[in-house]
Amino acid sequence: MTWTRDSVRTELLKVFRRHAEDGADVTEGSRLVADLGIDSLGVMEVIADLEDKFHLHIPDEALREVDTIRDVATAVESRLQNDGRLEG
Amino acid sequence: MSLRTVVQAIEDAAASTKTGYRFVDETNDAEPFFTHAGVERQSARFGGALQALGAKKGDRVALILPDNTDFVFAFLGAIRAGIVPVPIYPPTGLGKLAGYLENTLHIVDKSGAKLCLTSTEIKRMLGSVQAKAPRLEKVVAVETLRAAREELRPVKVDLDDVAFLQFTSGSTSRPKGVVLTHGNLAANVRAIMEQGLAARDGVDSGVSWLPLYHDMGLIGFVIAPLYHRNTVTFLPPLLFLKRPVRWLETLTRHRGSISFGPNFAYALCVKRIRESEMEGLDLSSWRIAGCGAEPIRAENLRAFADKFRSVGFSDRAFVSCYGMAESTLAIAFSRAGAGVKTDVVLGESLWSKGLAEAAPPPAVTPRPAIPPATPSASAAPSVPAVDEGKGERGAVVGGRDPNNTTEGPPERPSTIEIVQCGPAFDGHEVRAFAVDDDDSAHPLGDRQVGELRLRGPSVMRGYFDDDELTRLAFPGGWLRTGDLGYLADGNVHICGRSKEVIIVNGRNYYPQDLEWEAGTVPGVRRGNVIAFGTMKPHNDRERVVLVFETAVVDPAEHIRLKGEVRKAVQQSVGLTVDDVVAVASGVLPKTSSGKLQRAKTREAYENGILLGRSSAREVDRLEVLKELAKSQIGYFRHALVGSRDEE
Structure with a gap:
């Protein structure tokens, strides 16, 4: 399956909405911890979900600079691109 | 050999x-x-x-x-x-x-x-x-x-x-x-x-x-x-x-056949492993499921056993462990093959007399720990564990009357369930001492709560290149553990860290008990509650402060929540909290291993910066990183992305 930047972001927002605490406003700029209330163990859970969804492996090092959902999108997109599964 | x-x-x-x-x-x-x-x-x-x-x-x-x-x-x-x-x-x-x-x-x-x-x-x-x-x-x-x-x-x-x-x-x-x-x-x-x-x-x-x-x-x-x-x-x-x-x-x-994990690992399995993933699992060979390195909550282990019994896990595999690096690794293990054993004691004696008096066989059972009004709470154990320090314990306050809203001690006796970690190993000794017994001259008696101290061949020689720290660690030749606990029939029981005890009118309260109760209130983020005592601002007596994280932002709701929290603690522990503080998610400081930092929270509270929403963590960033590096086990808990510590 191939993805577009839009469909990646839509999917990410969906996943993060599922993991964010009640009442959190989930946008691309949301910070995982401060805005969404996802703790570090929760982040690992999100990563596992994303790996399953996008069929890719996100190594630990790739997550080192991640703060917001947008950062996660970038990490996912660059891997999809390397696999030739990102359009546009 | x-x-x-x-x-x-x-x-x-x-x-x-x-x-x-x-x-x-x-x-x-x-x-x-x-x-x-x-x-x-x-x-x-x-x-x-x-x-x-x-x-x-x-x-x-x-x-x-x-x-x-x-x-x-x-x-x-x-x-x-x-x-x-x-x-x-x-x-x-x-x-x-x-x-x-x-x-x-x-x-x-x-x-x-x-x-x-x-x-x-x-x-x-x-x-x-x-x-x-x-x-x-x-x-x-x-x-x-x-x-x-x-x-x-x-x-x-x-x-x-x-x-x-x-x-x-x-x-x-x-x-x-x-x-x-x-x-x-x-x-x-x-x-x-x-x-x-x-x-x-x-x-x-x-x-x-x-x-x-x-x-x-x-x-x-x-x-x-x-x-x-x-x-x-x-x-x-x-x-x-x-x-x-x-x-x-x-x-x-x-x-x-042998595998170990901290308390949180077992809770994580309960929370995260789906029914569909359990197909094909066979845990019947697992005879030792050790639990240590952080405080043990018996209900988390029971939930694990309940979930995985159908794939061959045996309750009897659990071994409750107490240890610290200064004692190489282990100090005491509960008996292999016996499963989780707990000691149910009277809260009143524990808090007022420092005596772990066995509760009479329950007319009111200590379980369920959570009043029936919130059954979902016990089904979803908090992760990560909230307790700080090395001690292993599982304290549950129960047996209370949810309708009792009056001040003063609850009508029915509160009981605390404490995980038993077995006896000291052969050739080693564990005894409880008064914290100020600087020569370890007077070991306390059975069921008397004190600082646990240890001696034997597993105990370190000292801290590298630090004679002063080494001297302080060995009062009268015994290694200080910093944990408060007691021995009952030779078995080690941990109550909490000695530095964190809250003393009110001569009674000793363990913050975990207050936090656990506050965490049962809907709207409070379980596992993200910190209780501590402070002499500030009047320096006249120890005041009890309880801070909880919540996703709720409405001020009127905050007031209601605080009232609920105060009531929950009052009813179960019989203690009036002087100040209840609601903060946003992610504000409470945690160590690298996800343990709440009570001392740090108290400091922030005393300095008036806890409520400055940009958060305690902002202020502590460097401190927190130091913590992170100090705690070796912290590596895997907070190794990633926007770890709570780092926000």
């Missing part, structure tokens, strides 16, 4: 070509297996390579090796050459390198390490460390040693020689280097394997995802199995956090 050095254990195990270490890799299905004969050869190469780099017996070598395979062989290789390894956990990649480097520099400098062995990637980050640690001669990339062929030149190593330095966190200090000799290791391994677990040589098989820079992973699963030629399968720590089912799958696949 007489005690052996680790070196001797490696050489003896080499006769075995069937048992050894297996390393699971996340990205592919390969599981390289090294027989004990292979372990002997691989470690000899690393030892030889370190000698070729100029390291001699007694020299310290810092190891910062993210890969389990590299770590194990470099660690054992150094030990065989008489070189003293100093494990340091790898950078967590939080984008906050400065704090990590500062901490690493402290350990490297304090240990006087001459060499640092690390990966090429990490080596690039360590430039400043090398520049600032005058005794550090070289930083070497491990990749260059993997193919080394230097012969290990034999070195005489005795039981009295230092085996390695275990840097450990202090709640208020920089990491301290626990000096462990081969004699310490041999004594503790014997206690763990022979007395604690009745391990069967060459037969029992271990599975571990625990980080190897932490005593439970390193001593429990790298060193101890060498002495008894047990096969161990290692998983990367982060793989477990990402996909907890991989732990249980590995136990299934390799018929694992």
